[in-house]
Amino acid sequence: MSLPIEILKEKLLAEKALLEQELNHIGKKMDTESSDWIIGTEGGGDHADIQENADEVIDFQQRIALLEPLEQQYQDVLDALDKIDAGTYGICEKTGDAIPEERLMANPSARTCAHC
Numbered sequence: 001m002s003l004p005i006e007i008l009k010e011k012l013l014a015e016k017a018l019l020e021q022e023l024n025h026i027g028k029k030m031d032t033e034s035s036d037w038i039i040g041t042e043g044g045g046d047h048a049d050i051q052e053n054a055d056e057v058i059d060f061q062q063r064i065a066l067l068e069p070l071e072q073q074y075q076d077v078l079d080a081l082d083k084i085d086a087g088t089y090g091i092c093e094k095t096g097d098a099i100p101e102e103r104l105m106a107n108p109s110a111r112t113c114a115h116c
Helices: 005-026 050-086 101-106
Strands: none
């Protein structure tokens, strides 16, 4: 790879920080060891009216729809950073061939080459 790995690592770290920020707006991290977030509800208790409950359910459903793809992106970034440390970054998981630098610049957490 002629492109310095540090450039791609910086891109991955920036993406990681952005994803963490987005995920923290939707939910909260389960624990420091996990890459999973949970969505809590504020709940109005016994005094909440039907409209408040309905609004809360809709908000919960919207946040859950956003959470899963963001968590997957976050995990892909973490995996790519681990691969950098292991010396296996930039290798297609399906073919074992090198992932083109153009693809890695566009998507630093790419797991496969464009053909796969």
